[in-house]
Amino acid sequence: MMQRKPNILLIYTGGTIGMVKDYDTGSLKAFDFDELLKHIPELAQLDCDIDSVSFKKPIDSSNMNIKYWIEIASIIETNYKAYDGFVVLHGSDTMSYSASALSFMLENLAKPVIFTGSQLPIGDLRTDAKENLITSIQIASLQEKGKPVIKEVGLYFEYKLYRGNRTIKVNAEHFEAFSSPNYPEIAESGVHLKVNSSFLLASKAGKKKFKVHKNMSDQVGTLKLFPGISELVLNAVLATEDLKVLVLETYGAGNAPTDKWFIDKLKNAITKGLHIINVTQCTGGSVTMGHYETSELLQRMQLVNGKDITFEAAITKAMYLIGSGVSDKLFKTIFETSLRGEMQ
């Protein structure tokens, strides 16, 4: 029996990748995505079938929000059975947030969802868009015995495929714009496309049904510590109406000032039901509460341990857990458990 070619759905949300230069005015404008083949004729040579859908009004990813994440999740849900893989074209600025959010929203994923974008528009002579797009499609088409090889949300940029919820954007200039400091790349594009099988997320999809979660709560906030932070700033953040989760960006291995006013205010907020998550400001490494005196107090007052999670994954995981109605009693335990390979 002839095996059919894998089919891939491209979801264009916006960002630099889908733009072309208007040579009359010199400005960048979104191009009609139906004309994709015209700009990248190489796509016709790929061993897969490609369809595309586009946001009605493509956005700069700085305008990304919960509503758009639900739109991406819904497109994947509607087309889940009909396609073997999905490639989401997205601006690079908030791509790590979206890849993290979608990793939580898509439970028991058994197919690849690959986020990609570019630093230069597709119509630019020196563009990085072609390589990023073509290889993302190839990665989404990878199959073994008729089943997708990648069964998670990935982010592909500049020859590397990362686990999406492990990434951060690190550079606004270089083509190598992303990094995954706490988890190795899951595939690499060189002369050959090399998948690091041992780092792939073990999918539960064989046993469990694919489920799309569309309730993401916006009752989350953040506070980044800095030496000299005032009581007024802390008061203002803690007084935020309806705040359920605060991601506290601490120093080093999860350390914070030991001033009495600081500790008392956090303690008081926790007693009133606020979940405070300890996430380090360092790009690599992990929170280890109790290692220093400056984190022992935080541990004693039951701060949630963010371990080696990225800020992007911490915020979106909190949105997902609160949106899913996880009880106050269980929040800490569930947050500290890796759900989609986002933490150790």
Ligand code: ASP
């Ligand atoms: N500002 C753009 C965006 O994130 C940058 C990019 O596409 O890379 O939408």
